[in-house]
Amino acid sequence: MSEQELREGLRAAVADEPALSFDPDALMVRAQREIKRRRALFGAGTATVAVAVAAVAVPTMLGSPRGGGNPAGSGGGWPADGCASGSVPPSPTVWYRPSDGPGPSFPYSPSGPSEPPMPTELTVPSEPPSASFKVVVPSSGAVPTFVPVPSGPRPTEPPEPSASPCPPSSVPPPSSSGPPTASGSASANQPQSDFPWPPPDAKQRHYTAAQLTARGAEMRAHLTTDFGRTVSGATDVSVEEFGGESTGAVADGQNYLNSFTGYARNGVHSAVAVAVFSPGDGPSPSQACSEGSCSVQQLTAGDRLVITKIDAGNGAEIVTVTHYRTDGAVVAVSGYNYDPTAKTAMQPQPSMPVTIDQLTKLATDPALGI
């Protein structure tokens, strides 16, 4: 086959072509529709990519997301290095880990708003003096609860203050809120290691459930009558029954009691948590200072105050004054700028309804303690 024969054959192949029913206007309408469809598809794809990039980039730029930076996912919001920072609110949970000294220890944790409600079927540990606990206060519940904690290391524990890479606290100690019993030397931001605890002569005590119940009733009655005088302007004072794992629940050998005192001030409802520990069994100062800002004050009688301020996130603050008494007993009183006993969503107030002075008066009140 020559090239000419091929040309003729190709032309002959299309010689019987069917009639062409071609409408250029219809073709243009179809083309315009395809153009619109492609533009819409491109726009949707671009928007999807933008949303995906923003979802990844924004949390990255803002730092660890709340609850996302904590591998354990408990409490939410531990910074990656274990330091409490201003941009990332720390967990409202404060861990009080076992001290180096003799006797039992109490990991103490007033809960913040993100702490999930505790289950109700918790039981009182059989051996309270030798067990470790985490005290959890549900934001929507009225009763602080104690959760048994395994003796092994907890992933959410902040590092020891002595080994912590965190910078020193930037919050100055209260200058005008000194305790009424403090009359002299007060040192702020002392390293926790300078404050050995418990004192060597602390004598542990064993209380029966009946004794604890009776002592709780005495403290409850005292707070009922005296709270309004300490916290001026407080109305609707309601002191819950002292207990342990739940309201009014005590067990033989238990070495702590706690309770909430609800009140209203300037029309805003809040509560103060009171936790008392028997000598040698309270949290150590280093544990108390393991989160948030912390200051230590030494009083004239040799006892000390540890004042901590925790940013619980979403505008919530917790200020705790812990009185380390000379006999080894510990009394911790916490104030909140929201109502930790409320059954509704947390509503932080712009200011703390109680002052550090008032919390200090309560913590140093000799009528409180076991």
Place this chain on the structure above:
Amino acid sequence: MRTGDEERFRRFATDHAAMLRRSAFLFCGDWHTAEDLMQQTLIKIYRSWSRVQKQETLTRYARTVLLRTWLDEKRRPFRRSEVTGADLPEVPDGSADPALAAGRMWARDLVHRALLEVAPGQRAVLVLRYFDDLSVAETAAIMRCAEGTVKSQAARGLETLRAVVARLGATGRVASS
């Protein structure tokens, strides 16, 4: 698109639709597919009309788009197999001498059927070179390859075509070179 551009495109599409469909038919061997290829080609040209309408070689550009459209179409899974008839169709042509018409028809179908057995790249070269009467340089520009490639593909395509025609035309009705 502005009204003037639309009018120019309408005129271009009307003038080139038949030519594009014929080339598409020689590529694919089916008039329906050829019409689809022609319309897809014109739609692609419409989308870039504001950019390509001033090109002097718009016809060559249209052939390039058609070739790419056909090759893309062939790569689709449901297009990978070409269906050809087992026997040559016998279509009567009453307007011509029956004996001559039968001979032309036989030759036409034989060439077309043999062309469909040539590889797509070689087939495209044969269509562009011997149906559209394009030069080697123009064919190379459309196929976006070197002129030497066009020459070699054309030679191999012709060789394949002759072999197929010889096999199909065992009766000797088609002359061989």
